[in-house]
Amino acid sequence: MLEMFKKSNGNGNGEVAKELRWMKDQPKTTYFGYEITPIKTGLPKTVDSLCPDCKKIIPAVLYEEDGKVWMTKECPEHGEIQDLFFSDVDMYYKAERMWYGDQRGLENPKVKSATVCPEHCGLCNMHTSVSSLPIIDLTNRCNLTCPVCFANANAAGYLYEPTYDEVVRMLETLLTQKPVASDRVQFSGGEPTVHPNFLKIVKTAHEMGFEYIQVNTNGIKSADLEFAQACKEAGVESFYLQFDGIDDAIFKKTRGEPLLEYKFKTIENARKVGLSVILVDTVINGLNNHHVGRVLQLAIDNYDVVKGVAYQPVSLTGRITKKQRMAMRYTLGDLAHDVEKQTGYVNAKEDWFPMACSVPLGRLVGALKGKPSLTVSCHPHCSMGTYLFLERGTGRVVPVSRFVDMEGLLNEVNDISNQIKPGSSFSLLSQAKAFLRLKRYFKQENAPNGLTFEGFLKTLDGYENKTRRRVNLGKLDGYPSVFAAGMHFMDNYNYSIERVRRCVIHYVTPNGFIYPFCTYNTGMVFRERTESRYRLAAEQVIEKMKAENFPKELKQLAKKMKINVEEVRAEAESGGCCGGEVHCEH
Ligand code: SF4
């Protein structure tokens, strides 16, 4: 172990380091003036991590062995811990190579003088990314009791459910983020659709100017057409639909019940009412990884409504033996190789890219607008994916990298955005020159039938530009396509503070704090602190039960809180403790 630390001298000792271009674009400080430590590249390297037992910050070494990347660390009190970090070292290096440097975080972070990450979280002066996908948990109630649930919904034994006014304040927190106001939100939970004011909240968010409203759902309520229609009318854009496989045996294991019928109905309803769907597949090695290809195929078969698949390799929380952990561990490398083996559509090493490689596109939009734009600048090892085009007429699946030199194109975009001087106008002539510079990376002869470079740009634009979204495909000239992307949420075994400081998936809380996903659900677990502070008292739960006529999931939760539900119901039915005939103080 000691030898390993001696060898891991950080930046620049891997072969890849020599060719890294991003260092010249790397900003020195956040907007709030905190010095940014750039990511370390090459292997072995040392990062700050956590002890899974006591959560103390301890150093960890990432190193290569047998073509895989491993993490090893030692807590003085709790001993040595080793885990698989990334199962394909070539993909790991590729992600580093396609990194374009950090962004500069927020101009108005809630925590202004943090020095210790992740202890001083919220977002702070040290954080380098803005909120790409902010999440608001509307409730921890759920109409399922899934064995796999990072929100610990229902099992918690208390009710966390911000009021309508609190949710409005949380939405305002997002809109006031500087320099990039966040006008996208995902409502989550628990199951957000069981919140009694769910539709009212969506409508309010829409009226406040949120451009993109996504609902993280198990699909039970949206299997009802009327409810799906009401979602559409309120302003929902997309269902982020749990989808762990194409087999009820899998759902019984991951969610406790057969659910496939609800999932299919939700997709059908989304098609009928004009919403889009992203399938969300929580992947556990040995349990449902044999279905990752079939889930992607389902997305391809329904590309008119399904935008793609978001795979989430399981984050392992709670006490677990090393043997169990290693059996369940699934990394982005495993995912890419399973998709390759199960579909034959993609080559793991060639066709998968880090999500953060889209940074140059955000920079270009920002340069053209003359102000910072939404840029997905998460750590390159947090997320990887691929983008598939579906050939018109033949249905042939063509990964984008077969007809676009992605690294060349993105490097060029980055260079162009750097050349645009702040405040200067980007003339038509410059635009035409830029277009030609980029077109060189598009190999028309390998592109699917009928897809031109212009069509390619329009299809990409459809992911950002509301009028070009896929649900409107019939009316527009975007080309059929789906994405497959994985985000490996961390757990305390593979935690890397270098990653969490760049996190782009953020939770907003009622007191105006914003926490990265991997500090909210793991690490310091700010979820526990937030929910403990805002949990409702037993009297409030009783009032809600009465007002909502005793819904099932609230009754279950009340029982866990040791509330005598039958007594409360009897009292409610009799009109009060004295029959409602006289005014009393009880
Ligand atoms: S995760 Fe980000 S916001 Fe939280 S303490 Fe670290 S740098 Fe600050």
Ligand code: SF4
């Ligand atoms: S949620 Fe976790 S895995 Fe995803 S970007 Fe944030 S730190 Fe990385």
